[in-house]
Amino acid sequence: xxxxxxxxxxxxxxxxxxxxxxxxxxxxxxxxxxxxxxxxxxxxxxxxxxxxxxxxxxxxxxxxxxxxxxxxxxxxxxxxxxxxxxxxxxxxxxxxxxxxxxxxxxxxxxxxxxx
Numbered sequence: 001x002x003x004x005x006x007x008x009x010x011x012x013x014x015x016x017x018x019x020x021x022x023x024x025x026x027x028x029x030x031x032x033x034x035x036x037x038x039x040x041x042x043x044x045x046x047x048x049x050x051x052x053x054x055x056x057x058x059x060x061x062x063x064x065x066x067x068x069x070x071x072x073x074x075x076x077x078x079x080x081x082x083x084x085x086x087x088x089x090x091x092x093x094x095x096x097x098x099x100x101x102x103x104x105x106x107x108x109x110x111x112x113x114x115x
């Protein structure tokens with residue numbers, strides 16, 4: 001199982017692979033949808049974090065707990081919702097928001113099985 005540290009190291013080096021397990025949303029983070037995205041709040045760190053529509057979708061997928069995502073599956077889901085963006089741009093944007101989520105301690109250990 002990949003750890004948060006392993007994920008942070010991979011994303012920090014820019015070598016997060018398509019099949020690297022993505023940490024899940026930290027269960028204690030409260031969030032709400034807004035007309036232009038969402039806002040997240042972590043009670044442990046007292047961090048408020050606002051995201052646009054794409055960021056809100058990523059958070060929703062990670063928070064749903066329906067499945068564990070890897071970078072490829074998460075990028076594909078975002079690209080399906082926002083088809084006007086190119087796949088490479090979507091992947092870069094997903095990596096960037098995941099790095100921000102990690103830096104702000106909004107993520108928890110990934111699930112064992114990646115779908």
